[in-house]
Amino acid sequence: MDHKDVIIIGGGAAGFFAAINIAESNPDLQVSILEKSSKVLQKVKVSGGGRCNVTHACFDPKDLVSYYPRGEKELLGPFHSFMTGDTIEWFEKKGIELKVEEDLRMFPVTNSSQTIIDCFQSSAEKAGVEILLNQNVHHIKIAEKGFEIETKTGRFRSEKLLITTGGNSKMWELIKGLNHTIVDPVPSLFTFKIKDELLQNIPGISVPNALISIKNSKYSAQGPVLVTHWGLSGPAVLKLSSLAALELADKDYDFEIALNWINSTKEETDERLWQYKKQNPKKKVGIRSPYSEISRRLWENMLTRAHVDRDQNWSDLSKKHIESLSLVLTETSLSVKGKTTFKEEFVTAGGVDLKEINFKRFESRLHSNLYFAGEVLNIDGLTGGFNFQNAWTGGYIAARAISTI
């Protein structure tokens, strides 16, 4: 049996961040990462469309937690110890500059996730972290003084164990074997499959500020919406998929949404349309929409949906026409039948029950010296760098607890 001081299962974002922090702050500890595949940091590699959205430029812990549909309450304390500013500083100390984009997402200035991978790999090597590849952990036992861990080719023993295996079902089964509760995993951050004439032939068209709600539920989200070949995507859709992840899984992704394309009330819209009609009596309805944010092609589809002839003049529109147009603009009903993956980022909602974790240390409340960080916990955020921030924060705090013997 191979004896180590600290074993980290999972060579991903949280695992590497923790390993480097432990080894740097306590060089006396032998830190080993057991990674099941032949390569580490594979999700970091593909993250943010290959650019790695490291964090989000939000600097108030109370604001930051509001981006986590699961973990909001539990992350507040940890963010007071380590959050965005600390992440930026941590990377800066390693010579990596991050930049903020207009939507507040933060990326390495190189626009390449390889920069983050290189940083982690060289820092781990420098700090003496041992990385053992092709070590798929299939057995964990609580021993008298620590843990016994088995892979196909190795048997290990460690005093402290940190599990950072992300959204991995087999590992959740092993964790259940340690008497921890696992909240059933379901996908989060996905786009909606919709077949509807209104969305036909206009992929690529977007609106900047829509309000999208799931009918007969409390869930709604505001922001840009993008029409795709298969339905709807964009920040508001992704946000809604995250907020309602559990409920939508329950419905087997078969549900109705109401889309307010202009995020305006029906009354305001009625008024605007009547005013437009008054001011532009001789204009053809199909020429352009009274709303600059509604592109002509989308407007044409809206006219069809509202049974309004695009060659009519505005002066010819009846009260019924205005009413139907106003309804299409503010209350379009669409049937969602399925989901598709958002390629830039997706996560799993569910994981180790947060009630069983001491968030001052990211340590199990059931077994001392057993720690969890990252997506293995029932924590997930919206798209925009929040999921990595969770991995950095958990990795850092677990590392601090582990390295202070």
Ligand SMILES: Cc1cc2nc3c(=O)[nH]c(=O)nc-3n(C[C@H](O)[C@H](O)[C@H](O)COP(=O)(O)OP(=O)(O)OC[C@H]3O[C@@H](n4cnc5c(N)ncnc54)[C@H](O)[C@@H]3O)c2cc1C
């Ligand atoms: C395509 C994509 C793009 C993304 N982009 C972003 C982004 O830009 N910004 C952002 O904030 N978030 C992003 N995310 C989410 C983010 O990648 C995850 O939240 C984050 O990687 C979680 O870190 P982690 O360390 O918990 O898990 P991971 O990074 O998934 O690491 C888990 C590691 O554990 C290993 N492992 C699993 N089981 C075992 C086992 N039994 N034995 C040994 N090893 C095991 C895995 O092989 C893996 O290496 C993206 C996700 C995806 C899928």
